[in-house]
Amino acid sequence: MKKFEEKTISSEKVFTGKVISLQVDDVELPDGKTSKREIIKHPGAVAIIAVTSDNKIIMVEQYRKALERSLVEIPAGKLEKGEQPILSAERELEEETGYVCEKMEHIISFYTSPGFADELVHIYVAHNLKKKENAAPLDEDEFVEVIELTVEEAQTYIDEGKIQDAKTAYAVQYLQLKKVMTS
Incomplete structure (x- = not known):
């Protein structure tokens, strides 16, 4: 396990555009609680x-x-x-x-x-x-x-x-x- 790793429970792609996409992930935090993460994906x-x-x-x-x-x-x-x-x-x-x-x-x-x-x-x-x-x-x-x-x-x-x-x-x-x- 990576230090402070947040395990992805589920991921929903919300938007896909010409340059970026947006996904919302439900994650399990290191302490066992859950949270949401909004993530922009970019090609670099x-x-x-x-x-x-x-x-x-x-x-x-x-x-x-x-x-x-x-x-x-x-x-x-x-x-x-x-x-x-x-x-x-x-x-x-x-x-x-x-x-x-x-x-x-x-x-x-x-x-x-x-x-x-x-x-x-x-x-x-x-x-x-x-x-x-x-x-x-x-x-x-x-x-x-x-x-x-x-x-x-x-x-x-x-x-x-x-x-x-x-x-x-x-x-x-x-x-x-x-x-x-x-x-």
Whole structure:
């Protein structure tokens, strides 16, 4: 038995959408009592820390309906069914920014909200970026503006609340701590 394991008694799928599904599980708690858990199932995602040769972080600004506002974020996207995360990272970098890279390096994977969702985000660093002439197009329902910021400008965006996204704040801190600018 896993420490503090909650055994599933029953599970009901409540909603299945394009990106997520929602299920409600009845669980037995470690003390023998029961409870309900609302769980979001997500296919996983990738995010890319991409820095240009002149030490600018490539970001995108896009509208986030759940927040009813635009956010500045590092390029990211969900995994397609059966897609390897590194291939997803390469695809998303090109689609969202028009850049390709010589090397994609995995640095960490983390759960975004493990209290209610199983979304696992894989963070990559893109090395040796090149702007592609005929880059892959954005998804038909996706609208983004590419922004290039220095680490200092990105920190100012965090301080001003223009960056409030965890993966992007992580990326800025990563660059500050590792000083992994152009490589």
